[in-house]
Amino acid sequence: MALSSEKMPALRTLKTEPAPAASSVHLPENAPAPPERWAENSLLVAFSFRCNLACTFCMVEDVLHAFEGTTLETFRRFAAQPGALDGIRRIVFSGGEVTLAKNLLEYIEFARSLSGIEHVRLQTNAVRLADKAYLKSLADAGCDEYFVSFHGHNAQVFDLITQKKGSFEEVLSGIEAVRQAGLTLITNTAIAAQNVNHLAEIVKTVSPFAPASMEFWNYWPRADEKAERGHFVRVGDARQPLIEALLACVERGIAPTVKWFPKCLLGPLAMYHDDGQPKSLIELSARLPDAKKAFLEGDPIPDYFEREPGYACIYEGVCEHADNLSEKGTPASGRCAGLAEPYISRFGWEANTLQPKRKVAVADYDSTMSLVRDAGEKRSSAGKVAVWLDRFGFSQGARVEGFTLVSVTPTQDKSLLSLAFQSVGGNVVVRIAPKNESRRAPVRTPSFDLFYNVGDRTPKEAASALIRTVALAIQSNDPGQLTLP
Amino acid sequence: MSLLPASKLVLKDRTGQTLERCEDGDLFHDYVLGQYTPLAPHTNKLRSVNLLYRSFAECGVSSEGTHLVHHVRNALGPFRTVWGIKTLAGKITGWEFYFYDFARTHADLSISRMCGVLAPLLTVDCAVSRELPWHMWSVEFSPQHLQKKATSAVDIYIDMRSYKAHGSTLAFENVYTFHDSRKDIDAVLHRLRSSVHFDDARDNLGALIPPWLFRCGRMCVANKRRADGLYFSRIATPAAQRFVAERAFPESVVRFFAEHRGELDHLLWDVGFDFVGDTEPLVITKASIYGSF
Numbered sequence: 001m002a003l004s005s006e007k008m009p010a011l012r013t014l015k016t017e018p019a020p021a022a023s024s025v026h027l028p029e030n031a032p033a034p035p036e037r038w039a040e041n042s043l044l045v046a047f048s049f050r051c052n053l054a055c056t057f058c059m060v061e062d063v064l065h066a067f068e069g070t071t072l073e074t075f076r077r078f079a080a081q082p083g084a085l086d087g088i089r090r091i092v093f094s095g096g097e098v099t100l101a102k103n104l105l106e107y108i109e110f111a112r113s114l115s116g117i118e119h120v121r122l123q124t125n126a127v128r129l130a131d132k133a134y135l136k137s138l139a140d141a142g143c144d145e146y147f148v149s150f151h152g153h154n155a156q157v158f159d160l161i162t163q164k165k166g167s168f169e170e171v172l173s174g175i176e177a178v179r180q181a182g183l184t185l186i187t188n189t190a191i192a193a194q195n196v197n198h199l200a201e202i203v204k205t206v207s208p209f210a211p212a213s214m215e216f217w218n219y220w221p222r223a224d225e226k227a228e229r230g231h232f233v234r235v236g237d238a239r240q241p242l243i244e245a246l247l248a249c250v251e252r253g254i255a256p257t258v259k260w261f262p263k264c265l266l267g268p269l270a271m272y273h274d275d276g277q278p279k280s281l282i283e284l285s286a287r288l289p290d291a292k293k294a295f296l297e298g299d300p301i302p303d304y305f306e307r308e309p310g311y312a313c314i315y316e317g318v319c320e321h322a323d324n325l326s327e328k329g330t331p332a333s334g335r336c337a338g339l340a341e342p343y344i345s346r347f348g349w350e351a352n353t354l355q356p357k358r359k360v361a362v363a364d365y366d367s368t369m370s371l372v373r374d375a376g377e378k379r380s381s382a383g384k385v386a387v388w389l390d391r392f393g394f395s396q397g398a399r400v401e402g403f404t405l406v407s408v409t410p411t412q413d414k415s416l417l418s419l420a421f422q423s424v425g426g427n428v429v430v431r432i433a434p435k436n437e438s439r440r441a442p443v444r445t446p447s448f449d450l451f452y453n454v455g456d457r458t459p460k461e462a463a464s465a466l467i468r469t470v471a472l473a474i475q476s477n478d479p480g481q482l483t484l485p
Numbered sequence: 486m487s488l489l490p491a492s493k494l495v496l497k498d499r500t501g502q503t504l505e506r507c508e509d510g511d512l513f514h515d516y517v518l519g520q521y522t523p524l525a526p527h528t529n530k531l532r533s534v535n536l537l538y539r540s541f542a543e544c545g546v547s548s549e550g551t552h553l554v555h556h557v558r559n560a561l562g563p564f565r566t567v568w569g570i571k572t573l574a575g576k577i578t579g580w581e582f583y584f585y586d587f588a589r590t591h592a593d594l595s596i597s598r599m600c601g602v603l604a605p606l607l608t609v610d611c612a613v614s615r616e617l618p619w620h621m622w623s624v625e626f627s628p629q630h631l632q633k634k635a636t637s638a639v640d641i642y643i644d645m646r647s648y649k650a651h652g653s654t655l656a657f658e659n660v661y662t663f664h665d666s667r668k669d670i671d672a673v674l675h676r677l678r679s680s681v682h683f684d685d686a687r688d689n690l691g692a693l694i695p696p697w698l699f700r701c702g703r704m705c706v707a708n709k710r711r712a713d714g715l716y717f718s719r720i721a722t723p724a725a726q727r728f729v730a731e732r733a734f735p736e737s738v739v740r741f742f743a744e745h746r747g748e749l750d751h752l753l754w755d756v757g758f759d760f761v762g763d764t765e766p767l768v769i770t771k772a773s774i775y776g777s778f
């Protein structure tokens with residue numbers, strides 16, 4: 001058969017060298033404990049997708065104006081639902097750039113007013129935080145945590161990524177204002193092609209601002225479904241600079257967090273891995289029917305939210321770290337989601353690079369490979385009967401002269417085979433035995449003696465036609481020397 | 486089990502295609518005739534066989550193909566037969582029906598009986614009369630076979646192997662292994678890495694096992710004479726739709742999924758492809774999709 005010349009998409013040479021052994025990474029003795037897994041007890045409220053920067057790898061750039069944000073009214077209605085905030089201790093406002101929202105203070109005040117809420121966090125680029133009066137108003141309203149995107153170690157790299165000249169200095173001023181105000185600073189650095197070789201330098205740049213934690217999120221390819229934009233770094237290549245950055249953090253007493261990067265490549269630094277994501281109001285709305293209704297009446301949920309990249313790992317069925325990912329995009333805290341699907345499609349599963357922590361023994365090949373586990377067993381008794389009948393043109397369930405062959409019963413010693421026929425009007429049993437010339441038989445073929453038994457109410461003519469047809473079929477296909485099944 | 490009332494078979498969609506709709510008591514099977522619970526309420530939604538009918542129409546053998554389905558279903562009863570649509574380089578090359586008998590009683594499914602049943606519509610070249618412990622056999626046919634211009638071959642599946650029947654002789658054909666794609670991934674990787682057609686250092690495993698097919702019901706790795714193959718069972722309709730589009734099935738088959746959006750969400754499908762890479766980087770060749778009736 002001629003073979004198509006159709007090529008597989010995006011064939012790339014795979015790295016075959018395994019990653020350096022995890023044991024080659026040494027954790028300092030005074031390494032800080034992992035930070036609180038904040039995603040577990042946080043609710044994310046999304047603002048409009050608008051921004052005053054334009055980071056090259058940011059998903060918002062693709063969907064500006066796709067989402068007008070959660071209205072305060074919707075947030076209020078949601079929070080009023082029984083159980084909607086169960087287990088939530090932190091409200092996280094995210095965008096776009098949340099500080100562009102004119103009524104942000106009202107959101108913060110409302111969040112602070114909710115029972116059980118201990119922290120209010122902004123995910124922000126910090127450009128506006130340099131305005132100390134503005135920052136004070138945020139803090140006074142109740143915002144105590146500032147989660148700042150910080151993607152470059154110097155102005156050249158930083159401004160290239162944000163696509164705004166001067167943004168590096170603006171953001172440094174913003175985080176300095178947070179430090180001076182004594183508020184909590186957490187930075188978040190995307191791991192992408194433009195900055196991967198500067199991750200440890202970013203730690204050096206940020207550490208004077210006393211961050212409570214530094215997070216490193218591997219590039220998240222929302223709206224880059226084919227991984228065509230060049231932001232991904234092969235995990236085997238990103239591993240070393242990432243480990244250096246994490247070590248730079250722990251040496252400075254800063255607890256780091258890593259997301260969306262294979263946990264198995266971090267060695268002892270895997271304790272800082274956390275793929276957990278906070279529940280989002282939109283996501284929770286979908287699960288609370290009443291809340292969903294309230295949300296839908298207030299704001300349409302854009303299709304865009306359906307386009308979250310999926311994550312998977314080729315070893316997820318055998319790796320102890322793996323998440324079962326029962327809910328797309330929201331791995332359980334502490335679990336590893338694996339690799340983004342666009343990454344896998346483009347670069348492969350990295351099966352030779354990943355180092356699964358095996359929770360089960362390597363599968364016994366015989367356990368599942370065959371659909372039929374008793375392959376050595378020959379035909380069943382019923383199968384042999386079926387083949388025997390087939391020789392004479394019969395099969396179980398066959399219609400013969402107005403009767404149905406309802407059952408065929410052999411004896412174990414092959415001394416008798418009973419064929420039970422039924423019709424609406426009666427029943428006939430034909431018994432077939434090996435030929436024995438020492439006895440009388442109503443019908444005899446070269447190999448068999450045939451006997452029959454006609455039910456009391458069975459019309460005689462119909463029974464005769466049946467018996468004649470059965471006898472003729474056997475007679476004409478019996479060359480002699482046949483046995484019963 | 487009652488046969489489908491004839492009246493249900495004459496409904497047509499706007500392309501004029503016969504449409505069969507699910508009834509309350511329908512059963513749903515994957516390509517190894519494993520029964521599954523539909524993913525959503527199914528009554529009055531479409532049966533998977535409608536995709537088969539669409540493929541017959543694509544090849545201009547609508548009435549012959551539909552007649553064959555009805556004929557087989559009349560002989561065996563409903564929900565016992567698995568069908569497959571085969572494509573090569575974007576064209577439908579033919580179809581295959583699969584008859585399973587895991588108990589191996591070989592009663593009403595005996596090859597000779599079924600060849601007799603098929604005889605008015607397909608000429609089948611199989612005269613194997615030996616008792617063999619097969620759990621499945623299949624018959625392939627193309628438009629030419631449906632028009633009785635060619636003789637169909639039979640494949641007999643015993644444990645993990647298949648043999649092609651030529652008259653009363655049998656020639657070894659393929660080896661198949663079935664795996665839980667997640668728990669048994671080491672075996673899958675071993676099978677692929679030992680294939681002459683796959684080179685771990687050269688070929689993209691992510692393209693061979695796309696993430697959207699990876700979490701399937703079961704994965705099957707096949708070694709064939711001139712290619713190796715991978716099959717993914719029990720994938721949901723969006724993945725099946727993506728598969729037929731990415732594997733360049735004919736436009737009318739791809740369109741079927743969009744035309745009947747919302748009427749197929751209860752179904753699971755099975756898909757597979759052959760790949761070749763012995764002399765140059767791996768290419769996917771034949772592709773197929775499966776359902777049951």
Ligand code: SF4
Nearest residue numbers: 262264313319336356
């Ligand atoms: S799930 Fe995969 S990526 Fe994550 S730790 Fe295990 S092997 Fe590594």
